[in-house]
Amino acid sequence: MILEFLVSAIGLGALYALLTIGVALLFGVLGLMNFAYGEILMAAAFAMYLMRDQPWPLAVVVAVALGVGVAVVSEKLAFHPLRGADPVTLMIASFAVSLAIQSVARMSFLPRAQGVSPEPFLSQRISLAGAEVSVLDLLTLGLCGSALVAVAFLMGRTSLGIQLRAAAENFQMARNLGVKPDLVIPAAFVVVGVLAAISAVVLVARQGAVSAEMGLQPMLIGVVGAVLGGMTSLKGAALGGFLLGAATTLLEAVLPTDLIAFRDAVLFSALIVVLVVRPQGLLSGAKVRVS
Amino acid sequence: MVLQITDAYVQYGASVMAVQGCTLHVDEGELVSLIGQNGAGKSTLVKAVMGMVPLHRGSVTFDGAPVTHRSFSTVRNRISYVPEDRGVFASLSVGENLRLGGITRKDKRALAADIERELERFPVLAKYWSRGASLLSGGEQQQLAIARGLLLNPRLLLLDEPTLGLAPIIVDLIFDVVAQLRADGMTILLVEQNAVRSLEISDRSYVLQAPGRVLGSGTPAELGAVPAVVDYLGFSPADVEVSR
Numbered sequence: 024m025i026l027e028f029l030v031s032a033i034g035l036g037a038l039y040a041l042l043t044i045g046v047a048l049l050f051g052v053l054g055l056m057n058f059a060y061g062e063i064l065m066a067a068a069f070a071m072y073l074m075r076d077q078p079w080p081l082a083v084v085v086a087v088a089l090g091v092g093v094a095v096v097s098e099k100l101a102f103h104p105l106r107g108a109d110p111v112t113l114m115i116a117s118f119a120v121s122l123a124i125q126s127v128a129r130m131s132f133l134p135r136a137q138g139v140s141p142e143p144f145l146s147q148r149i150s151l152a153g154a155e156v157s158v159l160d161l162l163t164l165g166l167c168g169s170a171l172v173a174v175a176f177l178m179g180r181t182s183l184g185i186q187l188r189a190a191a192e193n194f195q196m197a198r199n200l201g202v203k204p205d206l207v208i209p210a211a212f213v214v215v216g217v218l219a220a221i222s223a224v225v226l227v228a229r230q231g232a233v234s235a236e237m238g239l240q241p242m243l244i245g246v247v248g249a250v251l252g253g254m255t256s257l258k259g260a261a262l263g264g265f266l267l268g269a270a271t272t273l274l275e276a277v278l279p280t281d282l283i284a285f286r287d288a289v290l291f292s293a294l295i296v297v298l299v300v301r302p303q304g305l306l307s308g309a310k311v312r313v314s
Numbered sequence: 315m316v317l318q319i320t321d322a323y324v325q326y327g328a329s330v331m332a333v334q335g336c337t338l339h340v341d342e343g344e345l346v347s348l349i350g351q352n353g354a355g356k357s358t359l360v361k362a363v364m365g366m367v368p369l370h371r372g373s374v375t376f377d378g379a380p381v382t383h384r385s386f387s388t389v390r391n392r393i394s395y396v397p398e399d400r401g402v403f404a405s406l407s408v409g410e411n412l413r414l415g416g417i418t419r420k421d422k423r424a425l426a427a428d429i430e431r432e433l434e435r436f437p438v439l440a441k442y443w444s445r446g447a448s449l450l451s452g453g454e455q456q457q458l459a460i461a462r463g464l465l466l467n468p469r470l471l472l473l474d475e476p477t478l479g480l481a482p483i484i485v486d487l488i489f490d491v492v493a494q495l496r497a498d499g500m501t502i503l504l505v506e507q508n509a510v511r512s513l514e515i516s517d518r519s520y521v522l523q524a525p526g527r528v529l530g531s532g533t534p535a536e537l538g539a540v541p542a543v544v545d546y547l548g549f550s551p552a553d554v555e556v557s558r
Binding site: 182185186188189192193195196197198199200201202256257258 | 364366390391395397401403404405406410413414415417418462466
């Protein structure tokens with residue numbers, strides 16, 4: 024029971040962490056609160072629907088490709104011309120991109136929600152250390168955990184990662200040191216596209232459906248988790264997302280059945296309390312000391 | 315001439331003029347200091363060189379070529395700017411901050427040797443190589459910022475208030491390092507409020523008075539002959555013992 028709960032909580036925490044890193048990365052590098060993040064996710068989910076009769080690994084590859092493609096194209100068409108614009112302008116542009124992609128999807132491919140039957144193996148349960156664990160929960164944990172490890176490696180061990188972290192913290196100074204905007208900004212969108220696509224793969228497997236509006240809730244989770252952890256810290260954002268996911272699972276486990284419908288109300292009330300105590304987020308306090 | 319600023323005006327908003335008609339130059343291998351009190355426009359002028367604030371009027375040339383919006387990316391690769399707030403990346407380790415300093419360099423082997431050189435110059439950075447930069451003291455951060463700036467192998471080093479708020483022993487260390495860099499032939503523009511120490515080690519100095527006007531320029535002896543400069547500083551630069 025405990026192991027099952029842990030797999031479920033850590034898995035959902037890892038999924039939410041992917042969502043929050045995607046939000047915080049673009050906010051740091053570009054000053055962009057990207058409300059089109061959900062639509063990048065939706066596009067990748069749509070690929071899962073299109074490829075529903077194909078082998079699952081192939082569908083995942085296509086979903087990642089489409090997620091990255093939509094992210095990069097949105098950068099080129101909408102955000103590149105607006106580089107240097109104030110955050111409000113960028114945010115409004117991201118609303119426009121979000122609504123445009125959603126409208127195109129609704130008018131063409133997804134006028135209503137479409138079912139995507141989960142792979143049979145995902146509905147199985149396997150015995151693990153004496154506990155019955157859902158394969159779907161293990162997949163969530165495995166995919167999202169692997170993605171987090173990959174992101175940690177990229178950010179911590181590669182030159183591009185160091186440049187991305189520096190740019191996310193202080194773009195002007197990073198630029199003064201020779202970090203190229205034309206490298207780090209598209210790279211950030213590629214990372215965001217991959218993260219959104221992996222999140223989409225997991226969400227489609229969990230929900231069994233794809234719709235034009237499906238990106239809204241994950242995007243909100245990404246924003247809330249990033250605010251909780253600290254918008255200017257990628258580690259903080261990941262922590263915020265992880266805690267949000269783990270707390271969601273915990274509340275589902277401990278709340279009485281008739282109160283589960285109010286899970287989000289309880290969760291976000293707690294979030295308000297946290298933000299009253301630490302308005303800058305959990306990990307945004309790592310500022311440079313001046314003296 | 316490495317840097318030439320001619321009749322520069324910088325304006326914040328509709329009415330606040332931060333720099334008014336500044337003209338200065340820095341020759342090859344020179345250490346030139348920009349002296350003045352808070353709000354004199356020193357940092358604003360340096361930011362204008364880096365393209366961080368637009369010139370309202372006037373021009374900047376670097377190595378004889380006008381610095382325009384288009385050419386800033388090229389200029390940035392040849393000028394190391396160590397800002398007043400040090401610009402250290404708190405979320406990166408000391409080592410990662412240093413690696414960023416040489417991010418544009420292709421000669422990775424020479425870069426590794428240069429990092430070793432900076433670690434010898436600032437041993438505290440070797441000691442805290444893996445430590446997060448946010449955990450360093452102000453003096454340690456300043457050493458990191460200067461070392462990182464030097465790893466670009468810059469044509470021009472811009473130091474903006476490098477001793478601001480630091481303990482006297484660190485102030486001595488920073489001025490010693492700057493003097494040594496000058497002796498090694500580096501071209502430096504030093505922005506400082508510590509007029510005496512700056513005059514001691516500089517080839518020439520410019521004295522700025524708010525709002526961004528040059529009161530006088532030259533060697534300490536030449537500045538000492540300008541009554542407005544003597545009045546402004548409260549002492550005669552001619553009395554400063556030059557240590558070069």
